[in-house]
Amino acid sequence: MKNLHLKLLALLLCTLGIAGTWYKAEVIGLPLQPDAEAQVWTVEARINFRAEGGPSQLHFIIPSVPPGFDVLGEDFVSGGYGLARDSDANNRFALWTARRASGEQSLYYRIQLTESGEERRVVSGPQPPFPEVPDYPEPYRSAAMTLLEEVRQESADIASFTRRLLLRYNAESPDEGMKVLREVAQSDLEHTENIIHILAGARIPARPVMVLPLRDRMRRGSLESFLEVYNGTEWVPFNPRTGQRGYGDDLLVWQRGDGELLETSGTSQHQVEFSAARTVREMISIAEQRAAQQGSLLIDFSLLSLPVQTQNMYRILLMVPIGALVMVFMRNVIGVSTFGTFMPILIALAFRETQLLWGIFLFTGIVAAGLAIRFYLENLKLLLVPRLASVLVVVVILLALISILSHKLGLDRGLSVALFPMVILAMTIERMSLVWEEHGPPEAIRQGLGSLAVAIIGYMVMFQERLEHLIFYFPELLLVVLAITLLMGRYTGYRLTELWRFRQLLRTQEGDRS
Amino acid sequence: MIRYLRRLREAQLLGMNQRNADYIMRCNPRRNYPLVDDKLITKRRADAAGIHVPSLYGVIEIERQIRRLPQMLEGIDDFVVKPAHGSGGNGILVITGSRHGKYRRGNGLLMDLDEVGHHISNILSGMHSLGGQPDQAMIEQRVIFDPLFDRVSYQGVPDIRTIVYHGVPVMAMVRLPTRMSDGKANLHQGAVGVGLDMGTGRTTTAVWKNTLIDTHPDTGEPITGLGIPDWNRLVELASRCHELADLGYLGVDLVLDREHGPLVLELNARPGLSIQLANRESLLKRLRRVDALETLPDNPAERAALGRALFASANPPRLQTA
Structure with missing residues (x-):
């Protein structure tokens, strides 16, 4: 019963921890790996125009929720213009207005994007009205009807219908009928609109979409047209030139539906230029920026909101529970005996600063020297607390001496010896000397080596870059650590060292049996 | 394994x-x-x-009482000093006999009164007790096995x-x-x-x-x-x-x-x-x-x-x- 309670609690903690981690990794996009990087696109639209002296107004369509991208931020350079942002059914737009402006003007819109790995093959949206069959003129009409009839024979649904139609439309050697259909259109956009016109003959809702193909260090890029058809539940995008379904990589959807990209009044000679640049940034800062855009409280109230100095402290502090877990494992499952319950973890923390080899060297050096002095003090028959205090004083002096000596010798690693927890060192020396006297040197050395071994293992487990990263960015994982620790608290199996301890007994029982 | x-x-x-x-x-x-x-x-x-337990000769609770050790041990030849909170047999001092102010330990070594006092003082400061808590020293009858x-x-x-x-x-x-x-x-x-x-x-x-x-x-x-x-x-x-x-x-x-x-x-x-x-x-x-x-x-x-x-x-x- 008690065990059930414990197991449920552990399960609850595990679930909470893993759910929190999953949410942060999947939704906010915090990377599970340290040093993970992602591409960030910075896309800029520059509007050049000439103002004619009177009031001028510019209505410029900007991307709303581009499929396949997350918006990290956007900004406007408006000069003396007032800026308003608004949206209609299909698009968002920026509205720049000025009471009086004249001469050459430039306005900028800049957006930062990162790829989100979202679905690029369909786009959700409200159901549009079904178009009426247009009243085509002849011979366009018979060519269109023949084409639609043939394509209907070859296809299963609206998506495959559209694809077949696009392939026929773009065929390298068009037949006579197709020539008739194609000759009404000249430009890229006109072709797309022509296709929409033909699709209306089959009563398929379709709309044009303007996309910006992103290329690194692109200047003077321009929009291309795409096609979205409604399949009854969603919009399915197609490249009208190739018949390929879905928005490919690095295609930024800028505008949906008909309508001008830029509508102006009181200006002339306007022209829009697009440029783009790709940079690589750490996933973490991207995730933070994205969470800020989404207004996520989980990031706002996380360790990342602390001052950097405090953050760095928590980077280390959060690893202590991992050390404690190692300690529990080493003591209750392996059965190593150590001085003091958590002393090895504190030593492991010190190893972080000193590096492992130096740490081991310094630790053994100080403990050995301290022991020698402790044995000398034994002759003086001091009371316990003053004796402990004397050992502490000696330890501090030793630390200072080692620092000075190693500095003079040019070994700067030796300076970090000051980071050893000196009170813990003094207690260790005292405990070790007691064990030395009461249980003999082998036992004292055994426990000393045990402590050192646990400290080394603790250090190696605690300060892996990957684990450190995980725990710091996903501190929920500590709940999982807690759950494991709680479960280990009810571990009643054997310790590994008990195999050794009881080996003789096992051997005789083996003998009895045979 | x-x-x-x-x-x-x-x-x-x-x-x-x-x-x-x-x-x-x-x-x-x-x-x-x-x-x-x-x-x-x-x-x-x-x-x-x-x-039945070995009889208790005396208890030393504070440092100062160590001075009264000679009075306490008067007329007693053999005794055992133990921490009241000792563990694992630590801190037990067995005195099998005394002569000319020297005490003979169970292992045959001689000790003077000062050293016995120091041992008791260590016991009082908690050297042998569980968790290092201050302790008391018991002086009791030595069992003749x-x-x-x-x-x-x-x-x-x-x-x-x-x-x-x-x-x-x-x-x-x-x-x-x-x-x-x-x-x-x-x-x-x-x-x-x-x-x-x-x-x-x-x-x-x-x-x-x-x-x-x-x-x-x-x-x-x-x-x-x-x-x-x-x-x-x-x-x-x-x-x-x-x-x-x-x-x-x-x-x-x-x-x-x-x-x-x-x-x-x-x-x-x-x-x-x-x-x-x-x-x-x-x-x-x-x-x-x-x-x-x-x-x-x-x-x-x-x-x-x-x-x-x-x-x-x-x-x-x-x-x-x-």
């Missing part, structure tokens, strides 16, 4: 984790620990219950450890000091553990430093087949200690005094597992047999008889004839 582990489970040996989780935490309420951890309380309660174990012990205090589970004595062993254990009867300090047949109180098998032996490592005398006199009374005494502390899983340490018979030295709320090695028997099996009983008698004598009957060896060792 896995095979070894499986064999360990088949042998049903009690492991440290299981002892802590299933027996000590379940059977021993924490609030009763002071009754056994403080040997002064144990001694007073045992006295009140009519259980029954000569039974003289030939198989090297100085020090051979004692008899009995595990009493819910008042039923389940397993017992004799702990014989060796040169290595420095007179202490603690197995992991190098004392010899000798299993006892619960039915007859005869020594069976022995273990020293985790190896099985037949003869004492220092004296070379055979260990098997020594009969403990007055065994039934001793088992009953152990059983009665259950009432002293109300701990379900209890270790009782007894000594055999030449004149006074069995005396209770101390009780232990966390008795170790080496008793299984000494007896070459699983403690867990015996504990489960007691668990399987529906009712346990209230009377210590009946419980002792129950323990002797349940755990008697089918073929006890032959008595040594010397």
Whole structure:
């Protein structure tokens, strides 16, 4: 019963921890790996125009929720213009207005994007009205009807219908009928609109979409047209030139539906230029920026909101529970005996600063020297607390001496010896000397080596870059650590060292049996 | 390794984790620990219950009282100094005789009064106590051991450890000091553990430093087949200690005094597992047999008889004839 309670609690903690981690990794996009990087696109639209002296107004369509991208931020350079942002059914737009402006003007819109790995093959949206069959003129009409009839024979649904139609439309050697259909259109956009016109003959809702193909260090890029058809539940995008379904990589959807990209009044000679640049940034800062855009409280109230100095402290502090877990494992499952319950973890923390080899060297050096002095003090028959205090004083002096000596010798690693927890060192020396006297040197050395071994293992487990990263960015994982620790608290199996301890007994029982 | 582990489970040996989780935490309420951890309380309660203990000469509680040591020791030739909260036999000083202001220790070394005082001062400051708490020093009668174990012990205090589970004595062993254990009867300090047949109180098998032996490592005398006199009374005494502390899983340490018979030295709320090695028997099996009983008698004598009957060896060792 008690065990059930414990197991449920552990399960609850595990679930909470893993759910929190999953949410942060999947939704906010915090990377599970340290040093993970992602591409960030910075896309800029520059509007050049000439103002004619009177009031001028510019209505410029900007991307709303581009499929396949997350918006990290956007900004406007408006000069003396007032800026308003608004949206209609299909698009968002920026509205720049000025009471009086004249001469050459430039306005900028800049957006930062990162790829989100979202679905690029369909786009959700409200159901549009079904178009009426247009009243085509002849011979366009018979060519269109023949084409639609043939394509209907070859296809299963609206998506495959559209694809077949696009392939026929773009065929390298068009037949006579197709020539008739194609000759009404000249430009890229006109072709797309022509296709929409033909699709209306089959009563398929379709709309044009303007996309910006992103290329690194692109200047003077321009929009291309795409096609979205409604399949009854969603919009399915197609490249009208190739018949390929879905928005490919690095295609930024800028505008949906008909309508001008830029509508102006009181200006002339306007022209829009697009440029783009790709940079690589750490996933973490991207995730933070994205969470800020989404207004996520989980990031706002996380360790990342602390001052950097405090953050760095928590980077280390959060690893202590991992050390404690190692300690529990080493003591209750392996059965190593150590001085003091958590002393090895504190030593492991010190190893972080000193590096492992130096740490081991310094630790053994100080403990050995301290022991020698402790044995000398034994002759003086001091009371316990003053004796402990004397050992502490000696330890501090030793630390200072080692620092000075190693500095003079040019070994700067030796300076970090000051980071050893000196009170813990003094207690260790005292405990070790007691064990030395009461249980003999082998036992004292055994426990000393045990402590050192646990400290080394603790250090190696605690300060892996990957684990450190995980725990710091996903501190929920500590709940999982807690759950494991709680479960280990009810571990009643054997310790590994008990195999050794009881080996003789096992051997005789083996003998009895045979 | 896995095979070894499986064999360990088949042998049903009690492991440290299981002892802590299933027996000590379940059977021993924490609030009763002071009754056994403080040997002064144990001694007073045992006295009140009519259980024989070594008599107490005096208690030193504060540093200043050490000055009165000469008065306290006047007319006493041999005595033992112990920390009231000691563990594992640490901090025990045995004085076997005094001459010209020098004290002779159990191991033959001489000590002057100052050194005895320093030892007591260490005890008071908590050097030997559990958790380093300030402690008291007890000065008590030195037990003159029954000569039974003289030939198989090297100085020090051979004692008899009995595990009493819910008042039923389940397993017992004799702990014989060796040169290595420095007179202490603690197995992991190098004392010899000798299993006892619960039915007859005869020594069976022995273990020293985790190896099985037949003869004492220092004296070379055979260990098997020594009969403990007055065994039934001793088992009953152990059983009665259950009432002293109300701990379900209890270790009782007894000594055999030449004149006074069995005396209770101390009780232990966390008795170790080496008793299984000494007896070459699983403690867990015996504990489960007691668990399987529906009712346990209230009377210590009946419980002792129950323990002797349940755990008697089918073929006890032959008595040594010397």
